[in-house]
Amino acid sequence: MTPNTHSSLSDSLAALAPGDRRLIRSLFIAALAALALGLLLGLWVALARAGWARPDLPETGYRLLTLHGVAVFFDWLTLAQAGLLLVLAAQERKAPLSLAWMGWAGLVVMLVAFVLHLLGTVWGNPLLYDGSPELVAEASQGALLFYSGYGALALGLVLLALPGLATLVKARKAGSGSWSALGFGAFAWAGLLLVSAIALANTFLPAILWAAGWGGMPADHATLWHLLFHNMHYLPLLGTMLAWYLLLPELTGARSIFGSGFSKLVFCLYLVFVPPTSLYHMFLEPGLDPMVLVLGSLLSLFIGVPTIAAFLVVMTSLEAHGRARGARGGLGWLKALDWSQTATHSLAAAVINLALGGVLAFVLIQEKLAGLLSDTFFVPGYFHFMTLGVVTLSLLTVAERIAPALGGRGGSVAWARYLPWLITLGLFLFGVAGVVAGSQGMPRRVLDASYEGLAPTSWVLLSWIIGIGALLMALGLGLMVARIGAAYLGFGPKALAAEQPQAALEELALKQGAWGASLAVALLLTLITAATWGAFALMRSLPVIAIGGAGH
């Protein structure tokens, strides 16, 4: 018999110094502000594409698109992940944080980074978030400010990761010399954060020097960006899995029935598989050797292994516990979850979005399909499922869950339970219309996809659906951010003391025929196969034969 021995998240946060709690609270407030800003800018861009908003100058529109990408992808995700890392470290150590001052310094540097990005975007040419020096044409003050924003971001990332790492190391020393699965995962993740900081510096330091007039124009910026971007967007996926591991016992009482060692192995797989799988971002680059293309596709398949494993661990454990506690029937264990909690709805929506995004992701990584889908709206159509529907919803769930323990409020309100589903509905419209439009060739990163009437008429209709989807997403996400932000600022209903759910007996759980997650994975693989087949069928139906793409 294994009783439920985990300490609650609230207890761990209560063990922090008051300044530590203020730090985590400040990180999440800054993160929510960045998300709110990025959300508004993203909505405007979607409305512009639908023809419902138009900038006076085209530069204005692309500046807003630039800031949307920077605010959401870099500022929101970095700050929220930094907050999550400290929460994980606190959960492991159950004592004050180490090097907390570095966290404060990191927060200040992140704010400086944001201001630099803002000024650089307003004063310089709109570069979008990859900041290609080619578009600057010649060194300028605006470009220097913009690139310096990334330099500051790299420094901020280091400063924000170090307190988490130091706290986790102390926790290991103070404990039995080993980490829990969650502590180990957090340590690995923090290491990947540092690698991302190095990749950031590696990409943008040459650009900073060039913009300052101290070096030549960086010739390999595009390649370095691909490497950076690859790390930066898998980082939150590992963070999301850790968030699920963290929240699972909090919400359900269940914990992994696969043992700590197995979970550690799964987390390690991210470290093993993420760095070498970046080739698929470069499939469209001219002059790549065909063998690199094949290798890139093959390696990309491996990136799905740890995420599927983590999904199976979490969901099978959940189902097994539910069944061990008496749930019957195919979906009885799902019905038995505590659906009065907003967090349960958010995580359920995140799981659905992970499936939808996963199906599309594995279509995109096939090198033969790159010439059909890359650089089109298929890409944002797919990645919003992941960055918003999975990662952002999961990080917001953590933020919401810990708000009361950080001195904020955050009492439950019934209407908040509908928000994750409103967001998912918006995402579905945005994503499906975007994927269809992308399959037809509608490009991403344009403000007007009608091409003055030269584009297929379907692009206009699909842009409207994308706009409606963006509106619904923005409404749901905006309300969610406002509610959580208000809780952090001390507004809203008071939270009642959370009741700790009871765990089932692990021995009993292990004997359950918990097939739900396995069947879901089987369904996922079937859908991926069908989507891949469909994409190939579409490609082969086109009245064109094209060979090559060699660059000289």
Next chain:
Amino acid sequence: MTQALDSGRSLPTRRGFVAAASLGILGLYGVWAALGASGKSGKDVSEGHAGHGEEPEIASSSGGHGGHGASAGGPSTDDFRRLTEDFSKRWKQQDGSVRPGYVPEPVHSEPDPHAGHDMHAQPVQPEAGHAGHDPHAGHDMQAMQALAPNIHAGHEAAPVDTAGSGNEVYLMAYQWGFEPSWLKLEAGKTYRFRMMAVDASHGASIQIGSGSLITRLRQGVLTERDITFTAKGSHLLYCTVFCGAFHDRMTARIDVV
């Protein structure tokens, strides 16, 4: 070892089962293989075509540079600009389009099926004055026309003539347009597209049917693709790599006749 650890567990709660199920994603490689997309085929987009049972036979594939007739480094952006201008001048038609390999009969021209629909006018002989600037000077125009294979839709693609005749298309991408901005190409004929972005990275993507053919061009890098349009139609050519404020105005037109 794993078996010992997992004894007494139901199948889905065994570590080995989870590991195997996670590795199931690698089975997608088998799907790719079944779709003919797992190997080093050298063909990328739209490798096949409905109704064309046979694979096209093209003189060179994407991987190698040999046989392209270009130096290993390719031309400079200035050289490419000149090559493109010469190409446009050589094949420019009276209606403003550029139709490589097409020299109309002096007296009688085949009626254009699109006449009256799409502002196509009868093409004319390229201006004689351009011959002096032509990099291909010395090539007899009629002889070059004879070199161009007359392949119609439904037939398999023919080997590309790399001698610089009407089987080559030079396409220059710049902020914010394409040169030439209006191409007329023959259905069923294989053209070697020689493309370069001369000022910043661009895309040279073609919306065609219910999909598209996406090409990414890097500044100063000559990119070559052998493209065969297998049906008539008018297609939008557009940039798919963000290139500045007027990125979404960067378009051209390809009519397949």
